[in-house]
Amino acid sequence: MGRIAVTDGMSDVAVSMLKNAGHEVVLRHHEKGEIANGSLAAFDAVVIRSATKLFAEEIMASVRVDGGIRFIGRAGVGVDNIDIEAATEHGVVVCNTPGASTRSVVEITIAHLLASTRHITTADRSLRDGQWAKKHLRGTEIGGKRLGLIGFGRIARGVSEIATAFGMEVHAYDPYVSSSDVGVTMHDDVDEVFRNCTHVSIHCNLTEETRHLVNSDRISMMPGIGADGTECGNHIVSCARGGIVDEAAAAEALRAGQLSSLALDVFEIEPLGESQLLSHNSFHGSPHIAASTSEAQARVGTEMATLLIEFFETGKPSTALN
């Protein structure tokens, strides 16, 4: 049975699952220096969140010819804090839990989209300021409009399902996905999504290819008039990764009126701090909380426990990243 170091916390349910399967679980944060000195080498597996960094040096210090870690579990999605190549070189399996937060991200994406089209944050702020701004808060419906999805992975598919229930027509672009869903129009050219859609939501990774994918040029392609003929303006939402939306370009488009709303959960620089976006009522945002729900956190734990159990039984979970 395995010895598992959990450095950034894990839910009680997940710990129980592992103990019931006969494994030893040690919940304790390991500092960078400790890890470099081999503190993880006494374990068979380590589970981290974002706080612990396992780059080449740390991985090298955690493996031994006759033992050390053979499994790195990232409880969450992003693996920017793990050198996967170095792990592969040392025969260490890396797994994350990408599905655990899907539903939470889908829900906040729709929350942000509707908050934009119905001025929810401005409305609430005006009430708190003692105003009754009823006449200045006319919105538009999302039903009857086209929603463009940049990236068509599991989150985008979830958003697509809900958007369809609202009566939206879904368009998508994803060069890494060949199959489509019923009723979704796939495009080979990302520009076509912007040309067709008054509402665009971002669901891709940040790569050199997608950095500033949402820029002045593409925002200027958006039609402003809905598929149903309504002058609904153009609306962009991103709960994916900061840097995909060019924030300076988006702020300028908000100022010029080419963009009617922008909702962001992720930013080029986090924490956000000062930003010209904050001077626009047609912008609203949240501090990278798309996966911050009780349900997603619970699922992250049980999914990771399941992966560990599979690892100790089979040597490699089928969803391993390397």
Add this chain to the structure above:
Amino acid sequence: MGRIAVTDGMSDVAVSMLKNAGHEVVLRHHEKGEIANGSLAAFDAVVIRSATKLFAEEIMASVRVDGGIRFIGRAGVGVDNIDIEAATEHGVVVCNTPGASTRSVVEITIAHLLASTRHITTADRSLRDGQWAKKHLRGTEIGGKRLGLIGFGRIARGVSEIATAFGMEVHAYDPYVSSSDVGVTMHDDVDEVFRNCTHVSIHCNLTEETRHLVNSDRISMMPGIGADGTECGNHIVSCARGGIVDEAAAAEALRAGQLSSLALDVFEIEPLGESQLLSHNSFHGSPHIAASTSEAQARVGTEMATLLIEFFETGKPSTALN
């Protein structure tokens, strides 16, 4: 062909429809005093919104033995500003356009529900205050929870469809509706909805029966733990009419923690002004804008024009209120 007075405005498309059908349309506001002096008696029909009041005195002044108005059209839903009994006595047909805003109200209901469960207004306010409150904004998912609908008319049914797409289990109470929808659990006792549901949305009229229907007793019946076992707290939304939610009781429940969120588009006193609700971050609101969309306003106009054309052709539209 008919002579139609439009006192509170009408969309260009609707006016064109009427003119193309051969009717005369006079767009002009009539003051209360004018109407009492018979200014509407020179017309066959009048279309109002909420600004014009047609009570017994005004209706009496608008009819003639040999003519005067025979149709009152309310472009919108609420008919509090029309004395329907007096209209019936004088042989005047009254119509409203209840379906025109359905979709808009459905969308803002879901907007408010998700804004509550994901702290959208607090999140945005914290960003504007220069904070990065990521750790304090953990939300919960609506998927896997029970949504209770008080009233099960067309808006509630629309909300039910979307909620089902999100994976919610829908419960409803409506003593005036006998049929149900697939998958919706109907209750004979309104208390049962509160006992079963962590999320409740109001979709009934304000009557003596429904005034303060949402009170301390019923809020205290809500389970706080979702159908999926999540400690999600209790959440209430109302985009129906002010006065159905007892605001003082709700504010106290927010303070005590029995209610985790409250979102209101309608208030006991409008405009809202000062309110103890505004001291709670777990409250957010909007100034009665549920029907304030471009699409709803356009539909109100064309629906009313269609009713007028039907009235002049048949003498009584099938959806007349009297």
